[in-house]
Amino acid sequence: MERHQTTRNLCLVGLTALLTVHFLMTFAVTLPPTPLTVEYGKAIDSWIYPYFSQSWSFFAPTPPTEDNFVIAQYRYKSSSGAIVESPWINLSRTLNEAAQRDRLSSLAIVQATVSSAYCGLVKSEIFKDGKLDEKLLHDRISSNRQPPALHTLERAAMSCYRITSFKGAPVSVRIGILDHKFPRFTQRYKPDDEAANNTELPFPFVPFESVAPFD
Amino acid sequence: MSFFRNIAHRLSAASQSMSVARRQLGVAIVRIVFGGVTAVLYGLHFPQRQFLWGSDAVVTPADTATILSATHSWTLYSLFPSPLGGECLYWLGLIVSLLFAAGLFVRVTPLLFFVLTWSLYQRNAFALDGGDNLLLILTIYLMFADLSALSLDRLLFGPRREKNFAWLSGMLHNFAVTACLLQLAILYFDAGFYKIQGHVWSSGTAIYYILRSNLFALPGWGDYIWRSAALVTIGTYGTILFEIMHPFLMWHRRLKYLIFSGAVVLHAGIGLLMGLVWFSLTMIGAHAILFDDDEYLRLLKFMRAVYGNLNQAFRRPLVMESHTFDPTAAAEANPSAG
Numbered sequence: 001m002e003r004h005q006t007t008r009n010l011c012l013v014g015l016t017a018l019l020t021v022h023f024l025m026t027f028a029v030t031l032p033p034t035p036l037t038v039e040y041g042k043a044i045d046s047w048i049y050p051y052f053s054q055s056w057s058f059f060a061p062t063p064p065t066e067d068n069f070v071i072a073q074y075r076y077k078s079s080s081g082a083i084v085e086s087p088w089i090n091l092s093r094t095l096n097e098a099a100q101r102d103r104l105s106s107l108a109i110v111q112a113t114v115s116s117a118y119c120g121l122v123k124s125e126i127f128k129d130g131k132l133d134e135k136l137l138h139d140r141i142s143s144n145r146q147p148p149a150l151h152t153l154e155r156a157a158m159s160c161y162r163i164t165s166f167k168g169a170p171v172s173v174r175i176g177i178l179d180h181k182f183p184r185f186t187q188r189y190k191p192d193d194e195a196a197n198n199t200e201l202p203f204p205f206v207p208f209e210s211v212a213p214f215d
Numbered sequence: 216m217s218f219f220r221n222i223a224h225r226l227s228a229a230s231q232s233m234s235v236a237r238r239q240l241g242v243a244i245v246r247i248v249f250g251g252v253t254a255v256l257y258g259l260h261f262p263q264r265q266f267l268w269g270s271d272a273v274v275t276p277a278d279t280a281t282i283l284s285a286t287h288s289w290t291l292y293s294l295f296p297s298p299l300g301g302e303c304l305y306w307l308g309l310i311v312s313l314l315f316a317a318g319l320f321v322r323v324t325p326l327l328f329f330v331l332t333w334s335l336y337q338r339n340a341f342a343l344d345g346g347d348n349l350l351l352i353l354t355i356y357l358m359f360a361d362l363s364a365l366s367l368d369r370l371l372f373g374p375r376r377e378k379n380f381a382w383l384s385g386m387l388h389n390f391a392v393t394a395c396l397l398q399l400a401i402l403y404f405d406a407g408f409y410k411i412q413g414h415v416w417s418s419g420t421a422i423y424y425i426l427r428s429n430l431f432a433l434p435g436w437g438d439y440i441w442r443s444a445a446l447v448t449i450g451t452y453g454t455i456l457f458e459i460m461h462p463f464l465m466w467h468r469r470l471k472y473l474i475f476s477g478a479v480v481l482h483a484g485i486g487l488l489m490g491l492v493w494f495s496l497t498m499i500g501a502h503a504i505l506f507d508d509d510e511y512l513r514l515l516k517f518m519r520a521v522y523g524n525l526n527q528a529f530r531r532p533l534v535m536e537s538h539t540f541d542p543t544a545a546a547e548a549n550p551s552a553g
Contacts, residue, residue: 008230008382009223015390023397030405050288051333051355054348056405061413063421067429096429099490106259108490109342110266113273115430116341148278152341155273159266182427185420188442212265212272 022047030056069093069178070118072157075205076168086166088176091157092118110214114156118177120149132201141204150175150203159211176202233389234382236361240511241504242392243318243365246325246357248500249350250316252493253332257309264305268338270298282340290337291330308335318366325358346494349402349501353395360391395504400462407458422450431489440488457481471505478502 025047028037037044069092078084095111121127124147126137140146146154153175161170181197183190266273274282276296283289291304308331314320315328333351336343361384363375377384410416415424426437440446457477464470479499486495 005227005230008234008386009226011383011386012226012230012233015386019390019394019397022394023401026398026401030401031408050286052352053286054352054402056345056402057409058345058406059421059425060406060409060416062415063413063425064428064430065415065424069429093429096432100433103487103490103492104259106263108492109256109260110263111430112344113267113339113341116343120341148274148281149341151278152274155275159273180429185423185447188423188427210271212269214263214266214273 022052026052026054030054065181067092067178067180067182068118069180070114070153070156071176071178071200072160073174073176073202074157074161074164074166074170075172076161076166076170078168083171084166084168086164088178089160089164090178091160091175094160107215110156114153117149117152117156121147121153122177124149126150138204141206146206154203154206155209155211156214158208159214161208162213163215170208172205172207174203174205176200230382230386234385236385236388238392238504238507239361239364239388240508241506242357242360242362242388242395244503245353245395245500246318246321246362247316247365248496248503249354250312250314250328252346252350252496252500253328254309254312254316256493257305257312264301265298267342268292268305268335269301270296272339274339274341279338279340283337286340288337289334291334292338304331304334307331318362318368319371321362321366321368325354325362329354329358344491344494346491346497349398350497352398353501356391356394356398358391359387361385361388392504395501396465399501399504400465403458403461407455407461410455410458416451416455419448419451422454423447426488433488433490437488454481465505475502475505 025044028034028040028044029048029052031037033041069090071088071090071092073088074086075083076086092111092114095107095114098105098107099111122130126133126140126147137146154173157173157175158170161173177200179199179201180194182192260267265271270276276293279290280293283293292301295301295304311324311327311331315324329351332354336347336351361375363369369375410421413421415421423441425431426433426441431437440450457474461474461477465474479502482495482498486492
């Protein structure tokens with residue numbers, strides 16, 4: 001009986017120690033870097049990743065203060081055989097409006113995929129200090145090693161081609177980033193001019209690929 | 216010596232107490248919500264499964280492999296990359312989610328549920344949001360919990376009978392519950408901690424920018440909020456206050472009700488106004504673990520009483536009876552009135 005109780009006590013102590021260590025590690029990985037986490041970063045990462053990886057800085061420290069749209073432009077073969085360049089299509093706005101019309105829309109996950117891929121793109125190795133490294137980008141595209149986030153956005157655009165009004169076999173596509181600054185809080189009563197306060201960053205054209213339809 | 220004997224005695228009392236599984240109903244509700252939300256995900260996106268997770272998906276298998284290599288992760292969809300393999304995994308994931316929600320074979324389904332849901336999200340990591348992240352982490356902890364309450368297992372096979380290791384099962388369950396609670400505490404602490412460092416949050420205008428952004432706007436509803444300085448300020452500071460208070464008040468016997476109410480309001484608002492419906496459901500569902508079994512049973516008793524009263528009120532007909540006063544009958548009925 002006493003041995004049984006000793007086993008129980010040891011289990012309690014062991015599990016408490018395990019829980020304590022685990023949550024100290026979890027706490028360390030979720031907070032900003034500290035001298036302790038820099039010193040023991042490898043040990044903490046090997047404990048936490050991949051199963052307990054987490055980040056809870058929802059819209060913080062800075063929430064989105066401008067609109068970041070993913071836009072797409074297509075080159076397609078017209079009926080006469082000529083290659084036509086389409087105007088820019090705002091993919092993000094189309095998906096956002098679908099989600100606004102129906103909060104349970106199945107397109108919400110497509111919207112989330114595009115939005116996350118955009119975030120992944122601007123954090124990828126082709127952006128240095130917020131600026132696009134064009135040389136690195138061209139090197140990556142020519143060797144077919146563009147960042148997964150960029151390739152995902154290109155493929156999302158390819159999948160959306162079939163719902164555009166363009167008639168013709170698609171040849172290539174390029175995506176772009178359109179940043180739009182809407183009125184600041186102190187000027188919130190001003191209407192939002194969609195054509196104003198925009199910065200665009202186009203990416204090179206890439207050949208069309210086979211992608212499953214998104215709807 | 217008496218000091219050590221005292222410690223040993225307290226340790227024995229603690230281990231006895233921790234050997235009895237608690238909050239089984241709360242944990243069961245979390246199981247039902249997580250399984251249900253994931254099953255809905257599979258069902259809702261069934262027509263899009265090829266686009267999101269198939270062999271010809273928006274994220275190519277090669278890109279998934281690149282991401283997995285960087286994150287030291289894995290997915291069963293890489294092990295079975297063919298269209299048939301992907302289709303089988305998808306159907307298996309849907310079936311297992313339903314079994315998990317219903318509580319069938321609860322000793323096995325939590326692990327299967329984790330493996331298949333993990334695989335799904337790792338196949339397309341861009342589709343993963345904060346709610347899915349919490350769901351996966353809590354599922355790992357719940358693998359060590361007793362999920363048999365409110366389950367088909369209990370209905371079909373009766374209560375679980377542990378022979379020699381009931382105490383270990385109880386202890387693991389209680390530690391799993393504690394882990395879930397600590398995870399919730401860390402989540403909200405971090406969320407609040409990062410917010411107070413942001414200028415837009417501390418100036419009380421963050422809600423305006425979030426609701427005005429095209430990604431999270433809801434025309435006609437969100438406009439009403441972001442146009443109002445009062446609502447923007449209350450919403451911004453209210454969110455920070457709630458998230459900072461949450462990890463501390465959630466342990467209090469009475470104040471946790473306030474935290475739960477706050478969580479429902481905050482996440483319902485996020486779900487409706489910002490379109491993050493499934494994220495919000497997952498977050499609200501996770502809070503079911505805050506309450507112990509007695510509290511759920513009291514709630515059930517209260518709801519039964521309310522239902523009983525309503526039932527009676529609607530059944531009893533309203534009849535105006537004519538009545539003539541009979542003094543003799545009245546005197547016989549009440550002799551003391553004299």
